[in-house]
Amino acid sequence: MKIAELIFIPFPAMGHVVPAVETAKLLVEFDNRVSTTVLLMKPAIDSSTIKYTESLAASTLPDRMRFIELPSLDELRSSKGAAFLGCLLYLQALHDEQNVDITEFKNSDAELEIPSFVNPMAARLLPSMTFRKDSVLVLVGAARRLREASGIVVNTFVELESHAVNSLSKIGIPPLYPVGPIVNLGSDQSDNNSEIMEWLDDQPPSSVVFLCFGSLGSFCVDQVKEIAYALEHSGKQFLWVLRNPSQGKMESASDFQETLPEGFLDRTIELGRVTGWAPQAGILAHRAIGGFVSHCGWNSILESIHFGVPIAAWPIYAEQQFNAFQMVIELGLAGEIKIEYSEGSDSGIVSADSIKKGIEGIMEKDSEIRKRVKKYE
Incomplete structure (x- = not known):
C-alpha cells in the first residue's frame, strides 16, 4: 500500500x-x-x-x-481563518491588478469591501505586516502561491464562516477544505496549575472572567495598572495571565508586586488570581469561566467558541485587529474593549472604565453575545 x-x-x-x-x-x-x-x-x-x-x-x-x-529561517506567516485567507487574496489582487500601494492604508480612513466579509472594514484594521514595504511583498507573494496550490486547508468550520467560505468558492481559487476547529485539548504542560484549577473548582458556574493575551501578549506598566483597577472595581471574580510588561516573558505571581498597584494582590485575594501562565484550553473548558478577555488570536477564538465562552476583544499585534473586527462586527460573537489598539502606538492607554465596561458586557448571563456563542458549543 x-x-x-x-x-x-x-x-x-x-x-x-x-x-x-x-x-x-x-x-x-x-x-x-x-x-x-x-x-x-x-x-x-x-x-x-x-x-x-x-x-x-x-x-x-x-x-x-x-x-x-x-x-x-526568515520570518514566515501562515493564514488563519477563511475570512483572513479571503483578505490575503483580495490584497494581492489590489497590488497586482490595480497597482495599489497597500502600505498607504496604515493611516487611511478608507473602508475596504473585502469579499470574505459582509460588512466593510476600516483599512487601518488590516494585519500590521501589510503596512511595511518589506513584509507586504512577502504577504502578496504568499497569496500568489496559494492560488497555485492543489488545495487549501483552513482551520475553521463552515457554520462559523459560511459567508467567507462561500465567497472563496466563487473566485476561482483551489479547493478549500475547512477542517476545524482544531484546538489543543491535550494535557497541560505545567506542574504548577493545580492551585489554579482547585480555585476554579470552588467558584460558581460562569462567574470568573479569564484574561489572557497569548504567548507574546504583554502591556506597559501603566496599562497593567488600568487592568488591575478595572478588575478590582468590577467586583467580578477573575483569573489573569500576566506577562512581564512589554517583554512577553512569563513570570511567577511573586514577581508581580512591582508591576501591579500597591496592595492589589492582598485586596483581591478573595476575588481572583494572577499567574504567569495557565493552560488556556483547560481553563476555558472549566464550568466556572464565564467570559474571556482576549487578544483574538485565531486559536484563542476557536477555543473560546468550542467551549461556549464569550470574548471581550482586545487585539494587540499581527492580524488580531482583523480577527477582532470579524468577531465583533461581522459575526457578533464578541464584545469590545478596544478593537483599534496596538501596543506602543498612539492609541494611548485604555482606561479602567473602558475595560470594566467590556468585562461587564460579556459577563451578563443573558446577553445576546453569550446566546450566540453557546450555539456553537
Whole structure:
C-alpha cells in the first residue's frame, strides 16, 4: 500500500505549532495511508513553544508521524481563518491588478469591501505586516502561491464562516477544505496549575472572567495598572495571565508586586488570581469561566467558541485587529474593549472604565453575545 506523506511547516510560535501537531495526529489516526512530518523551525518565538517541542521528543507518537528540527529561517506567516485567507487574496489582487500601494492604508480612513466579509472594514484594521514595504511583498507573494496550490486547508468550520467560505468558492481559487476547529485539548504542560484549577473548582458556574493575551501578549506598566483597577472595581471574580510588561516573558505571581498597584494582590485575594501562565484550553473548558478577555488570536477564538465562552476583544499585534473586527462586527460573537489598539502606538492607554465596561458586557448571563456563542458549543 502506497503511503502519502504530508509535511507541516508551522511558524515557530505556540499558536502555530500546536494546531499543526494536532492536525498531523488526527490525519495519521484517521487514515493508515497517510504519514506526517512536522518541521520545527528555530528559534522558537516564546519559551512555552520550546517546552512544548521538547515534550514532543519525549512523548509516545502515533505511527507514521515524525518531527524534524530545522535551523533558523526568515520570518514566515501562515493564514488563519477563511475570512483572513479571503483578505490575503483580495490584497494581492489590489497590488497586482490595480497597482495599489497597500502600505498607504496604515493611516487611511478608507473602508475596504473585502469579499470574505459582509460588512466593510476600516483599512487601518488590516494585519500590521501589510503596512511595511518589506513584509507586504512577502504577504502578496504568499497569496500568489496559494492560488497555485492543489488545495487549501483552513482551520475553521463552515457554520462559523459560511459567508467567507462561500465567497472563496466563487473566485476561482483551489479547493478549500475547512477542517476545524482544531484546538489543543491535550494535557497541560505545567506542574504548577493545580492551585489554579482547585480555585476554579470552588467558584460558581460562569462567574470568573479569564484574561489572557497569548504567548507574546504583554502591556506597559501603566496599562497593567488600568487592568488591575478595572478588575478590582468590577467586583467580578477573575483569573489573569500576566506577562512581564512589554517583554512577553512569563513570570511567577511573586514577581508581580512591582508591576501591579500597591496592595492589589492582598485586596483581591478573595476575588481572583494572577499567574504567569495557565493552560488556556483547560481553563476555558472549566464550568466556572464565564467570559474571556482576549487578544483574538485565531486559536484563542476557536477555543473560546468550542467551549461556549464569550470574548471581550482586545487585539494587540499581527492580524488580531482583523480577527477582532470579524468577531465583533461581522459575526457578533464578541464584545469590545478596544478593537483599534496596538501596543506602543498612539492609541494611548485604555482606561479602567473602558475595560470594566467590556468585562461587564460579556459577563451578563443573558446577553445576546453569550446566546450566540453557546450555539456553537
